[in-house]
Amino acid sequence: MSVSPHGRKTTRLMKVYIETMGCQMNRLDSELVTASLRAAGHEMVDDHGQAEVVLYNTCSVRRHAEEKVYSRLGGDSRRKAHHRPRLILGVLGCMAQREGQELARRFGGLDIVCGPGQLARLPELIAAAAAGEKTVALDPDALEARREKKKTDHRGTEAQRAEEGDWLRSGTPLAVPTNVGIPDVTDTDDFDSLDMAREGSPDGGARSQAYVRVMKGCDNFCTYCIVPLVRGPEQSRRPERIVQEVRRLVDAGVTEITLLGQTVNHYRWSDGSKTVRFSDLLADVADVPHLRRLRFITSHPLDFTDDILQIMAERANICEHIHLPPQSGSDAILGRMNRKYTRGQYDELIDRARAIVPGVVLAGDFIVGFPGETEADHEASAGLMRRSGFKNSFVFKYSPRPGTAAARNMPDDVPEQVKRRRNNELLAVQEQVGLAHHRSYIGTTAEVLVEGPSVRAAKQGFEPSAERTQLVGRTRGDHIVHFFGPQSLSGQYVRIRITEATSLALRGEEEKEEETVSRRGEER
Numbered sequence: 001m002s003v004s005p006h007g008r009k010t011t012r013l014m015k016v017y018i019e020t021m022g023c024q025m026n027r028l029d030s031e032l033v034t035a036s037l038r039a040a041g042h043e044m045v046d047d048h049g050q051a052e053v054v055l056y057n058t059c060s061v062r063r064h065a066e067e068k069v070y071s072r073l074g075g076d077s078r079r080k081a082h083h084r085p086r087l088i089l090g091v092l093g094c095m096a097q098r099e100g101q102e103l104a105r106r107f108g109g110l111d112i113v114c115g116p117g118q119l120a121r122l123p124e125l126i127a128a129a130a131a132g133e134k135t136v137a138l139d140p141d142a143l144e145a146r147r148e149k150k151k152t153d154h155r156g157t158e159a160q161r162a163e164e165g166d167w168l169r170s171g172t173p174l175a176v177p178t179n180v181g182i183p184d185v186t187d188t189d190d191f192d193s194l195d196m197a198r199e200g201s202p203d204g205g206a207r208s209q210a211y212v213r214v215m216k217g218c219d220n221f222c223t224y225c226i227v228p229l230v231r232g233p234e235q236s237r238r239p240e241r242i243v244q245e246v247r248r249l250v251d252a253g254v255t256e257i258t259l260l261g262q263t264v265n266h267y268r269w270s271d272g273s274k275t276v277r278f279s280d281l282l283a284d285v286a287d288v289p290h291l292r293r294l295r296f297i298t299s300h301p302l303d304f305t306d307d308i309l310q311i312m313a314e315r316a317n318i319c320e321h322i323h324l325p326p327q328s329g330s331d332a333i334l335g336r337m338n339r340k341y342t343r344g345q346y347d348e349l350i351d352r353a354r355a356i357v358p359g360v361v362l363a364g365d366f367i368v369g370f371p372g373e374t375e376a377d378h379e380a381s382a383g384l385m386r387r388s389g390f391k392n393s394f395v396f397k398y399s400p401r402p403g404t405a406a407a408r409n410m411p412d413d414v415p416e417q418v419k420r421r422r423n424n425e426l427l428a429v430q431e432q433v434g435l436a437h438h439r440s441y442i443g444t445t446a447e448v449l450v451e452g453p454s455v456r457a458a459k460q461g462f463e464p465s466a467e468r469t470q471l472v473g474r475t476r477g478d479h480i481v482h483f484f485g486p487q488s489l490s491g492q493y494v495r496i497r498i499t500e501a502t503s504l505a506l507r508g509e510e511e512k513e514e515e516t517v518s519r520r521g522e523e524r
Ligand code: 5AD
Pocket: 061, 062, 224, 225, 226, 325, 327, 365, 366, 367, 396, 397, 398, 399, 400, 401
């Protein structure tokens, strides 16, 4: 460990293991962190046992995900105490932000607690940890939200309150009074420094798909959701920077870009003279030369306006796929969830989407067992699922999250076994809906971007050869397609004649004859 002429800490290069839980935003964050650690000279390893630095990029959306991290940290802390005193342990992302100092107190072996807005500091935090400094680096925006929450919600002793008040004010180190040499890179006007630092292809190799963040945070405050508390207020990125990042990725060989935001369709940039809406951003990104596919996730049914649907219909490279979580089909539950739309408005949006964007493919998320959910409410969700014809749906059992309005004000009154039954019932409905949806593609030809050898085939013991292995790819509508072909097709676009369907995927054969790729790629 030494101090560079700029006063920054430098450290010996280490083997770093990172495990990612949760959503696509976390996957992107981990990708960017990996790039920045590699740029700092560290080596990324897949083997947890070999690593000198173990990082967990965590999710707080449901309790289950958090429990997994506690269990991992318990094991790592014991290993560190007994055999590996120099092991550096870090928690990144939403759990770090949600629990902050409490997490560091609970796991004495933890060196780094780093909120999602502070990830650009990670190389410095690792250097500090190697010198024996423990750091809790939290995003000030979400701290503000935590402060508000503490005012109304904290039941600790005066002494605890005083102590927590201190770290809430400083947001800096745990065991060391000052944090000399660790620059505070948090700048609310420039939250995308890590995104902009990424060079070309996402992992330095030849990849054809990449995520690009267009906004962070969320202002919706759905009553069950922790995201606004941990990811802070909604902030859109400057459009020119998004386009610049996409250009760079495309120049490096990426052909499919997915724009990411918690409520991506709420994207809005204004600098006084001009306002850029999400549909304008889509048009600007779609214009990047040689970008073959443009996707976006996740959308909120509120403000999914016709200008977005129209630009999807107009631009050949915008994929006709919308992840549009309804969460519930019942007005009573939607109201208590603070979703700000009714069942009727959701149904009407689906009809508009189908009318304006030919062949649009829809996917949903549902929560079962929200406080006060009756059998009739549950039936309404099943009805919405059937009516919407989703390609796939994620179904979650309601999990009360500390600090959210639902956890504070609504008793978690649906018994666990009822949640489980409703979960299974909705999954069974989705299975029927998904099967009908996928079957409707049999006999059609789809343009498929080949992602690589199928993991499922490997599990089934299928022996691949260079000429023929089981490959998996995605259509423009985000359908999973399995087919046999040479491994060299990975990253390529091929035309697949669909022959079979399950509730989750399609199977087909490569069409050999040269054909012009159709406008939509999936004639129906
Ligand atoms: N309990 C269960 N599911 C939740 N989700 C968000 N918060 C909760 C919660 N407290 C689900 C929503 C969201 C998805 C990412 O996670 O369905 O769309």
